[in-house]
Structures are given as structure tokens and as C-alpha cells.
Amino acid sequence: MTPTSSTALRRSRARRGEGERLREEILEAAERLLIETGDESAVSIRAIADAVGVTPPSIYLHFADRNELIFAVCEVQFGHLDEAMQKAAAGIDDPWERVARRGRAYIDFGLSNAEQYRIIMSSNPGDTPERFVDERLSQTSAFSHVVEDVQAAIEAGQIRYQDAYLVSTGLWMLVHGITSLLIAKPDFPWPPVDDLVEHALGVYAAGLGVVRDE
Amino acid sequence: MTPTSSTALRRSRARRGEGERLREEILEAAERLLIETGDESAVSIRAIADAVGVTPPSIYLHFADRNELIFAVCEVQFGHLDEAMQKAAAGIDDPWERVARRGRAYIDFGLSNAEQYRIIMSSNPGDTPERFVDERLSQTSAFSHVVEDVQAAIEAGQIRYQDAYLVSTGLWMLVHGITSLLIAKPDFPWPPVDDLVEHALGVYAAGLGVVRDE
DNA sequence: TGTACATCAGTGAACGCGCGTTCACTGATGTAC
């Protein structure tokens, strides 16, 4: 499993001015390793360099240290999550329906990309590099889109609470709980996943007093 | 922070027949290290041995390998969680109130013991040793106590759903989501924690159609 | 059209580290006679 010797052919050097190409290749290889090994600690500078077909010091041409590289991977994943949620809500008018679809998209993303989800949501805080503010921003962008839809649902009289931020936070907690527990305890005798998701979202929606337009 | 040289005095050797004492000391030291460093990977065989005041090979007198040791630590933590939840429900008659108190106790336990909570709930599956069945059992004991109370609440007509197992699972998802997200993202601009917990539990209770006895 | 040169995209070798684990051992302690 672990590549002890070079598994990739030596990569051909980028042409003048195309040095940035390596940065993308590094990020892609890191993501691939993360998915394949299912273990963040297996995503080492050396393993990445080997996967790209380059020597370890080359990594430092584009990232200050390992920590920055891992955060860059997270940044990409937050982008994917946001995209998936935006796509799920696209073309839907009913505000609560938009929220619910975002929620299901969130869960789907997490379950389909378990390792990526794990590192963006369970990573140890405290070792956050300076670019962390950007990271935090993109993290929040998916969230703030939810807040907007929740606000619209409140204004449409679909939800009986008034604090869109509080409601959105509660929803995040719920979908995160579903996603992360299913990922962390795959052997637990869960009820069928779809039933579970629909039950939990249904209960929460009922508790919010959701009234649909239709 | 990391103890590079011996930080503890050499421990005096146990008397004949009291070899098991070391096992307890190892588990306590491992837990202490986990709390102090906030990082599972810092809880190494060598660091534990150092903290206990013993040489690394001594660990192998009581644990087959590092993995078994870490799982033993988890086992202890699951016991603590179950105790905390049992204590919270003790002396309460109203079934739903018992469930709600268990839920708050769960969240309190997780927030007060963040690192322990992290390892028991986010540990990588797949490297589970043979004694895993026991571990799984103690994990489930806290859960099955909830199922019992939920069943009682259903029978008392407090909840409008009929499947106690499904309802309990949903509740676990919710409280786990609250706990783990607060731990994982301490810098996020959360609403006040108490408000958040009461809001989320309140919404969920309302969604379950909870009717109180009083 | 030819050549010197700066720059860019990397390489190769090495550093020191902490890790899990194994192995042969030691020395105090209790027990049998």
C-alpha cells in the first residue's frame, strides 16, 4: 500500500514560466493520496513528491511547509462542498426547499468524500497557518448561503423562529452530526441511511414549523 | 512541551503479584497525555513510558501493541460517558425529560473532555483490534439506555413516532453534531453555546411532537 | 544567425528526530525444603 520506492515515472520538467503547474499537480496528488489511503498522516511530503514524480524539496517551491499544503488541500475541498450545495439549490424557488436540498447535498458530499470531509471538519485546530483567514472565509461561504435561504424562508413565513443565524447553525449541527457519525462508525448497526436522513431532517423541519408553499 | 528527556522520577517497582498496577498507571498516564497535548499522535509508547517513569518495553507487559493501548483508553472513556449520562437521568421519572437530560449530559461530557471525545468518536475505523467487540458493546450501552427511555416516552404518548431505535439514532446524530462541531471549530462565530444547545434540542423535541407530563 | 548569460525548475544528498518493537538480560522477592 505504502509506496516505498518510486511508483510514478519521473515527471517531465515544466517549461519556463509554467512552474505553477507543479502546484496544481501537488494538490491533486495530495487529494488522491488522501482518498486512497484514507489517512491524513499517510499524505506525507515524500509520498506526495513520489506520486507526482518529483523530489521532496520541490514541494517547498510552492508551499512553505507541510501544514500550509494540507490547508491548501482543505481550501479546495471547501470549494467543492460549496459548489455541490450551490448546484443542489439551483433553480429551486421555495426557500425551505432550497435549504433542505442544501442539507442533503452536504450529507451526500460528506459521505461520498469521507476523507476530505474528515480533514476539513475534524482537523486539529491550533496549527492553523496565516492564510487561515481565507480558509475560514471559504468555509463560511457555504454556510452564509444557507443563512440567506433560511432568512428568506423566515420572511416567507415558512419557519416559526426569527433568528436565521441560530436556525442555520442548528441545521449545520444536525447535518454534520449525521455525516460525521456515519463516517466515523461505519460498523454501527444504523437504520438505513436514507431513512435516517429523511427522519432527522423531517423531525427538524417539523420542529421549525416548516410550512411549504405548494 | 514534548518531553525529550525523562520528566518523571523513576517509579518504584511493584511488589510481587502487583504487576497489574502498572496497567492502570499506563492508562492514566495515556489519558493525561491526551488531555495535556490535545493530540493523539503525541500519546506515544515512549511518552507514556516516560510519564509513568518506566522504560518503553514495560508497556508490552500489559498491551500487545500501541493500538490495543489506545483502544483501552477509549474503553475507559466510553465508561465515563455512560456514567455521566446515567447520573444525569437518575431520579427523573418523566421519560422525555430523562432523554433530554442524557442529551445535555452527552454534550457536556464531550465539551469538557474534548480530546477524549475526539478519540472515541472520530478514531479511524479499520485499525480496530480483536477486543473491539467489547469496545463496541460499551459504546452501545450508553446508547441502549437512551433507546429504553425513548421507548418509554413513546409508550407514554410523549413522542409521535413509533420507532424508538430510529428516534434514538436521530438524537445521537444531533447531539454528536453539536458536540463535535463546537470542538472542531472553536473559532467559528457560534451563537452562545447554551442558546444553541437549547434551540437545537428544543426544535428537535418539538419536531418529535414532545408532550410533557407536567 | 550566433553566443554569453541570467533565470527558472527543479535535483541529490544529507541532517537529526522520534517512533514502535524486539531481544537478551537483571535483580529483587517470595517459596520450598
Add this chain to the structure above:
DNA sequence: TGTACATCAGTGAACGCGCGTTCACTGATGTAC
């Protein structure tokens, strides 16, 4: 009451490993003259 001996609770030294990171370097490529 004294002594040989088995056992128990550890020790000390070493193994091989993969890791992040640094450093001085190389050699192809494009540009200026």
C-alpha cells in the same frame, strides 16, 4: 532458621523506518546583444 531456586517486574541497548526540512548544486531554456 538458613539457603537454593523459580518467578515476577521490569531494564538497556539496539533494530530499521519514514518523516520534515535544508543546502548547495545543475542543467535546460529563453533573452539580450
